[in-house]
Amino acid sequence: MSCSFLDIVGGVCGAEERARHPSTQTVSLSSCSKDIRSHKRFLQFSGVETEIELILAKSGIFVKPVNFSEMTVCPLHRSSLGIGWRRASRLCSVPQDVSGHKKESERVPAAERGISLQHSIHIFELTKNLVPVGSGKRLQCLFSLYARINIRITSHFTQGTWRESQTSYPYFKSLHCRVK
DSSP: OOOTHHHHHOSOOOOOTTOSSOOOOOEEGGGOOOOOHHHHHHHTOOSOOSHHHHHHHHTTOOSOOTTGGGOEEOHHHHHHHTTTOOOSOSBOOSOHHHHOOOSSOOOOOBOOEEOOHHHHHHHHHHHSOOOOTTOEEOHHHHHHHHHHHHHHHHHHHHTTOHHHHHHOOTTTSOOOOOOO
16 A cells, blocks of 8 residues: 655655564554654754654645645655655755855765755745755855845845745645545
């Protein structure tokens, strides 16, 4: 049986690879309540407080979906999107067009801490690319990101569209995820 996250993030459904007693049984997303404090501390990020929020944020879902109560998650997706997720790289994950990484340099700088939920949302909004919470970031890249956000806000304000832009977040309004 497949879970709701198969259509959202892809991959395959199944048992968690590191489980002592492997099971493929899906569970309701609302029942996910593992402690994520050590995961957050290890990856040095903030903005999510529960396992549910962590799974949704790593999937690129930043608001509670309309069909949240119907959503299920298999052990493999729960682990790979939850506390079992690990950084694929020790390098900064902030995209070059918002990070200020030098284009002529072939070397991406090392990450210093994890991307927060707020930064993940801002990067997604600017680039339409998901950089999951906990991914590596360099502190200097945040200054470039904030500069880009500030320029965008300033341009909205000077063009008279500030009120409009404050409320128009088409990607973060109520999302409806397909449930099998």
